[in-house]
Amino acid sequence: MTEPVLSVRNLQVEFASRRGTLRAIDGVSFDIAKGEVLGVVGESGAGKSVTGLSVIGLIDPPGRIAGGEIRLSGLRIDNLPPEEMRRIRGKRIGMIFQDPLTSLNPLYRIGDQIVETIRTHLNLSEQAARRRAIELLAEVGIPAPEKRIDGYPHEFSGGMRQRVVIALAICAEPELIIADEPTTALDVSVQAQIISLIKRLGRDHGTAVMLVTHDMGVIAETSDRVAVMYAGRVAEIGPVQDVVKNPLHPYAKGLMGAIPTLAGDDKRLVQIPGSMPRLSAIPRGCSFNPRCAFAFDRCRVERPEPLPRGAQSVACHLYDSVPTESAA
Amino acid sequence: MSAPFVQVRNLRRVFDVSKPWLNRVLEGGHLEYLKAVDSVTFDIRKGETFALVGESGSGKTTVARMVVGLLPPSSGNVLIDGVSMTDPRQAPARRRLRRRIQMIFQDPYASLNPRFRVDAIIAEPIRAFDLIQGERDIQARVGELLSLVGLHPDDRLKYPHEFSGGQRQRIAIARALASDAEFIVCDEPTSALDVSVQAQILNLMRDLQDKFGLTYMFISHNLAVVRHMASRVGVMYLGRIVEIAEGRELFARPRMPYTKMLLGAVPDLAMSGRQRVPVKGDIPNPIDPPPGCAFNPRCPLAFDLCRKETPELIDGVACHAVNTAPVPA
């Protein structure tokens, strides 16, 4: 079996606060293969963005990676010195954030920023880098790239800016792209264009993509596999078709039913009572147990570990007693 | 048949977005206007949910603010239960009407005064309209309203920052109900919330509608949410309503090319592989919209007329390609 591009094992991230240490990520594990898009979905406070940030080594104090390991094509990167990590970021891992303006310097022409990034990571002449930048802008769908390359970020619309950021993220041909809510700030019609762009990149370049978003629809459109996060843990992970159509974890089930769809009828939405616990008050046992309609005694004391069920994996005690078909 | 509960006629709002006078004089440049809303006309029947859907810059929030009277229209009129929201001669009637109109806002972190305790927030409309006398009765009513929206009566003694986003939105709904409002304008009430919380709030809003016969005007950019909530839908693009139809009809058989494109752009959770209209282009700058139909640069059906003349809303669609009957062969 080939090595996954990204392999995260038992990741733990903690934040020191005046009220003690808060564990934002508690034992998260997943792999992303070459050319695969893994969607990481969850509601606010689930820890999905923190997971993305720890992969690119951007957890700032008071936060820190407290345990587990992150490997990029076999190389352990969670304990690299900041200087080496900086070289890996941009070269081997590309980043796309929600707000394109956090990645673009408003004072520089976008062309200069792309050329600079290319030349930092690849051994190219100024002219060659500029030609490459134009190619990249064309690839992400910016019309008249040879003219637009000399524009400043404020001269681009939100969707176009996000395309520039994507061009910036892929300019050094990274193995992995971390996209954190890349379409959240965009209008629906523009979002659709960005989604298909990200999808195409994974396919054409064989880039592994970790797509962090709260929007299950975006995941369903884009991802091959999906990890559903809840309170700093992965509740369920599996092929996107399976998780969307046949979710196993009670939280995933509730989440799928809670989303209004265009095709759905007018029936009441499934409603999960309560809301995600704060980090300072994560319940004992399964963190979902106070909101779970199926919780039993064991859920209140023992934390469920991920159990394989076919192609899916689910962290829920409900599936422990029943023998699984594939495990036999 | 009686007149519709809410009648909006030819509503128009222009914002002056010019530079300050001194800068104009010194640096040149001229007056610039942003036509945020133009020729918007629709009715809302009692007890229904009318939704306005559109992307950013479509003017849907501006329409909402004009309907409730927070923003004076540049021209046009809004009649609610026969009372004009603009006519100065009807000011006394409008004052009586106010109690019956309420609004729920998008950001539950900004719509509750952080310095007020929950009881003060919810009791404010009760006191402003002098609906209940006596502190004890007011507090009892506040507790009752809180239970109605799924919170505990004792929550009235807390401050907004002690609640989650969804709980705050419940408080905002309780405030809207405090004056026994009949017509509630909801401006993106769930777009700041997580999906599971959004489901709670949408369900709550529908339950309250059933219980009290509320009339909703629902503003959203989320088509799936609109599909779930609305009995009738108006689609807005750059300040105009481009299509208006019964909810089921609009989603089953969109007519205007923009509506088709918008529906096609919604990420599809069901992964049904349905036919889609590919999306092209960006929303134009509303200060300098394209001539004719504002959608023409992105429209697959655009022809000469579309670039010259703004289409009227005829039979629920504002589109030359749809309204100009094909020449019989």
Added chain:
Amino acid sequence: MSEAVVRHKVEDRGSRAASPGWFRRTLDSDLFYSFRRSKITMIAAGVTLLFFLLAIFASALAVQNPFDPAQLQLMNSRISPLWTADGQSPFLLGTDEQGRDVFSAILYGLRISLVVGVLGVLFSGALGILLGLTAGYFGGAVDGLIMRVADVQLSFPAILIALLINGIAKSVLGNRLDEMSMLGVLVLAIGLSFWVQYARTVRGSVMVEKNKDYVAAAQLIGLPAPVIMLRHVLPNTMGPILVIATINLALAIITEATLSFLGSGMPETMPSLGTLIRIGNNYLFAGEWWIVAFPGLALAALILSINLLGDWLRDALNPKLR
């Protein structure tokens, strides 16, 4: 009640207990936390508090009323501080030419300085807040007028404005003012020279707050503009106002001291710290350094403490620096 509505009741059990009391909330707040983490701030607060207490209990702490001529004895004149060779009890910090106890004079002077400073801050604050609220809430021409006046005033140093107002007031009211009217003139002069900063800050905050939806919700139920301004908007702009007020207290005390030092402030019959420094200045080269040094030190310590408090408050209330 329909079943569906009842179902919502089960949600959000959350924390049921009512809010803890005001005192507990203060102890638990982020502000108090950052206060306790900063030693300098705690010392500054202690010193400021001490000065206020000294001023309030001046008559009880002083060995004499330094401005009651009946209590002064010329034989006690020019005594150096207690710890020097010529020191005499009970004159801790020595005496001046008329046998006035310097420590007692400082206590009484501190009282005058703080009264002028606090009243000046209250007056300029009230004026600035009112004008800033009006400008920010109504905008347009009202805003333009108020803020242009503010701009013009900002182009002069505050002390110049204060001198000007002082001069005008004296020429209108006559040159022979009693002490209390002089105090009033000083408060007026300081108030009119410091309102601009409040007005600008309040206007800025109001323009942010008035676009928030809680204001729209209040407009929707037909509350009149002054009620919305005072009940809803103003309390939410108090953070920055508090910072300015603290820093302006120091500025007001300094301005008063400067005016008094220049001779157009408090008269010698009812001196403030500034007046004491002016008087003491005459004896500096005669060797009686304590007459000027101790009022000067008191003033410096007071100003420094208040400024440190103001700096801390600005940082603690600024969400960007947290």
